[in-house]
Amino acid sequence: MLLLGNLLCLYLITVYGCMSQKPEDQHQVMFLAGPMTDELVHGAVLDAFDCSHPIRPGSTQYFEYLQSRGVTHFKVPLSWGQLLPTGLCNQPQQAVVTCYRTLMKQLLEVGLQPLVVLHRSTLPDTLRLKYGSWESQELVEMFEQYAEFVFGEFGALADSWVTLSSLDELRDAELQNALDAHTSVYRHYHKLFPHRVLSNDDQNVLGIDMVDILHPDDTIPNSHSHQSDKNRNNSQPSCSMIYCKTWSNFASMTSSERDAFLNESFPVDFQWATSSESFKVEGGWLEDGKGETIWDRFGHENKVFDNQTADLACDSYHKVDYDVYLLRGLNVNAYQFSISWARIFPSGHWGSRSEKGALYYDKLINALIESGIQPVVTLYHWDLPQALQDSGGWTNTSIVEAFKDYADFCFSRFGDRVKTWNTFSSPWVVSHAGYGTGEHPPGVKDYVVASYQVTHNILKSHAEAWHIYDDKYRKTQSGQVGIALNSDWAEPMNPLKPEDIAAADRYLQFMLGWFAHPIFVNGDYPATLKTQIEQKKNKCPHSEPARLPVFTPEESQRIRGTADFFGLNHYTSRLVNNSDGGCTPGPQGVGDFQAHVDPSWSVTASDWIYSVPWGLRRLLNYISTEYLNVTKVPIHITGNGMPNQYGGDTLNDSHRIEYIKSYINEALKAIHLDGVNVQRFTVQSLMDGFEGPQGYSKRFGLHHVNFDLPDRPRTPKQSAYFYTTVIEKNGFASRKQYFNVPELNNIASNKLPSMPPSTVPSQAKNVWRKFSSLTNFQRKLYHYGTFSQGFTWGVSSSAYQIEGGWDADGKGPSV
Template sequence: MKPVLFVTLWWVPLLVSGLGSPEEASFYYGTFPPGFSWGVGSSAFQTEGAWDQDGKGPSIWDAFTHSGKGKVLGEETADAACNGYYRVQEDVMLLRELHVNHYRFSLSWPRLLPTGVRADRVNEKGIKFYSDLIDALLKSNITPIVTLHHWDLPQLLQVKYGGWQNASMTSYFSDYANLCFEAFGDRVKHWVTFSDPRTMAEKGYETGHHAPGLKLHGTGLYKAAHHIIKAHAQAWHSYNSTWRSRQQGLVGISLNCDWGEPMDPDNPKDIEAAERYLQFCLGWFANPIYSGDYPQVMKERIGRKSAEQGLDVSRLPVFSLQEKGYIKGTSDFLGLGHFTTRYITERNYPSRRGPSYQSDRDLVELVDPNWPDLGSQWLRSVPWGFRRLLNFAQTQYGDPPIYVMENGASQTLHCTPLCDKWRIKYLKGYINEMLKAIKDGANIKGYTSWSLLDQFEWEKGYSNRYGFYYVEFNNRNKPRYPKASVQYYKKIVTANGFPNPREVESWYFKALETCSINNQMLAAETLLSHMQMVTEIVVPTVCTLCVLIAAVLLMFLLRSQS
């Protein structure tokens, strides 16, 4: 999930009132294809905690959060996060309660390879932790979908080589991937190489809002992405040549993108800008994997602006002919993450402003103030954009099997923690648009709702809550409490869709019935927790004071007798 810069224009409805959203006009009742896979997701750094336990090495996010300097809201860290490292069995029980078919989670590269380099040392305790998690999932008939890298690069690779700015990362990632295929591939049949690499590159190497916090404007993100794409391809080829015949698994990548809708559908410049938005967002990574090279619009725009800025070569790196052939076709499925939609309009940024990703795109992102605001500054509920993105990906990349890898809503600012009506409405709308996309012909195999638990949300700390289960982070045990959306999502999973109006409407009211009771339990347990904490502090303090007073009185008594 990522915040983005955008503009809210109160005159937007006047300009776009004629656009219409036919997808919103009618709700489609029906079921998903047999075998459709329902799941939830998480990532290692956001949930595990135990940041320096059992041989784990530091990650760039450990270094980033520990450095302070206002990089994370409230100076929060993920040192403990959800304590997921110590609560595997409990969290598997939550998955069983949700009735999901799969669980998407990531492996921590520095937990398995503390320095990031396989030749240095393999952490066997890390291997055992993930092996036990996979076994627990399979024992519960839950399919593991495993992400190799979800942003937590080993810190030593960043310090020694400059992280993804260095081409050597492709070899280190390949060694790491092969270790994972070797250790877990007998049981894991769905692999995701990278999760949302665009955000990793843009916010890590362009804006500096994410680890490693570099601001290499207009250059760093393109170089990082170039190496990530090549690392993905090398991992896919390793699996294809060494492991596929015996393990029979699939390897893909997960790319996040919002939908970009032309501000004025009758304005050719806005139509081009919306297409450009999608190519700079999704096409940046998908085009090389499915067509062998970057989108033409990226090559032309960045090349022209680079020349205008006095550079001899484009800031966008170039793939050789051999690399193009090597990268093309390296995905057994397309993973898509999606959260919201933007209206897009043309805006030309002069090259003299200097290089930047924003200037290269020559566009502005807008939101309609009538779109429901879910509390996070960047996230508006616009279900119809989801269907359009799915259909775009289907036609753009040659009818690939699609797995939705991330889709969800964060907690609103002022709401009862467990009665998440807005998340239920979001789920209902977005999942229904996905069902319509399947009806349109999109080859969608599964859906992962984000996320299982409230968790550490990067630069936002613990302020944004995406989980089906509320986590009390102020309690050292990090207890989990089900929100109303647990009951609602479970009904969708069990019914494999939306069978009929009466039944679907009943799900909503039944879900809300449970949340008021759970809220009372949460309030009571929170009070008990505070009382316990006070007791743990006050009682020893009082006892210590009593002992001191008794000692002083005894001393005076002995002196008086003498």
């Protein structure tokens, strides 16, 4: 609250230079609170109040409390779209005008000055559709008219104004036009109110919100804070500057602004992908020398729903042509799949390598390339060779060398064709569910030691794989090696509570920062995570809840910067509040937070995935600022999807369509509106598969798989057709679809021309030359597409096949 006020005061000094702010002069300092928010469940408040409904009861008491704490001003962001839905000043919503008047009068009655914000980031839909962005001069003129309307309605109620906020979203011509609009409105304001002059003696303000532009350190110390306030603030948990800034950038959005759909296209070179994971689809669990994996053992021990196993799964081990046929139908340009370590090295070590296992992946990779689809390979997606687990698995430091050898072999064998590699996918799940809670194989329940040791070894294994590629293969293969990290977005349960904001930050540090900070920042774990664990160690000397390993300086140096892109698996979000976890092991106990969901969020067949699309945009912004500010590597969305329950109308998955559509659109917003460098979107997954402990009861696939039939037939769901449409349009921009169809010159007239000499032999030879070189695989490939407009469809019959009446009415005999 005080930070915002200080930043605004700094802006006035910087721009005008005429307000001599004296720290000892209480009346010269603006202490800013607000804006008012819409109250949601459990007291959580997420959306800035936009007068789309009446002011909630109790607001006056709240304002009185703020005034008693030393607040002088309250931020009142106006909604351009609510005030003037059509954009025309002669067609206002009078109820919204009255609502804002009432709000400002309530503030004045308790001694708070409204700081009115004319416009934040989202344009009214009618104006955006008509004029586009701030690059339009017509939009600048409309803003000037809107400002004149606002000054006429509310000018007598407010002395402090901000013309535009969230300028960091604008670039080049857009930013220049916005600044020009600000200058014009500033001058017009002083024509309307000539007695209000910026000077050393009054606080009339007309400026631009600089909260998103100033460096976090550019603040003015507050010499008027009471000692008790200082002591209270020092004892409260605080969130990192990056999280606070990212969250605050979006916190004042109304729900309509937040959920507004962006009808634009992705960049021309954007990549569209879908995915699968080896143990979920391959089957062939013991064929051609493959070794047993921890998921094989888990299923055979009847620890999966309905005693199901991955023995056959989708039988993809025998259906390369079939799966690539599905991919061609989707029109994806990338397919992300994982290699089964135990199929390549049955014992987990180089000496046991299986040529037949490698040939399977050769066949798949070659088929993809022949179809114009880029293979994206994940080295490890959870299916550890059981032989390695028998020696301790990821808790044994020797696994680092074993993984290094495995990665080396894969790079050497497939790297001439594979140009994008994920070392690990969702490693947090391995540490958390495999070695922490024991929900996944190997079923270890040790969140005090094992879970943290697993992460430690995974990070070192990732780094060794990256260095192997960088040292031996990058120069000749020119590929990229990264890691796919999973993370929710964390939103504070109650944004009025600093402790909840700090708790949301800790949630992200314990999930995403645990892996991302060592790789993308400094080679070590986040300070927040280390501090929490150290505090718990001191608080709980007899029941240590967590033991965090320490990297040597050499290990940190080896880990830092080992990624050519940031892979992100994201499915849902959480509301997080501060909570004393005591001495309980696990992220919530050690991290002192609790995670919740909003009952209004759309549910899925999964008990942990709720549809919260706007969380993706916020998470992408956070990642871009927290981890990629220096390295500037791109983000690949390596996994996003939701399951349907088995049964019912399995092909009409409208819920999945809405989920995919919304999440893709939030990625589009992050690219277009926020400047985040996202280069790929991967929908999980190509087909239904074996979903771990849930077996085949949860269906993530774009294609339905009938697991009741031995040949495992696949059928596209409605979501497959929808995704294909998005790919064909490269997003959501409205435009006509054109098809490259040869000109049909023979449809203008039915009159037959004079017959030229026959060209059939020579034409037949050309046709033969065109198609004779096709491989058997190419001939079988199915083409998904649309015929040209005007194409005619029909059915046929023949007289002798259907008429009968062979001698009726004088008909003569036929042959």
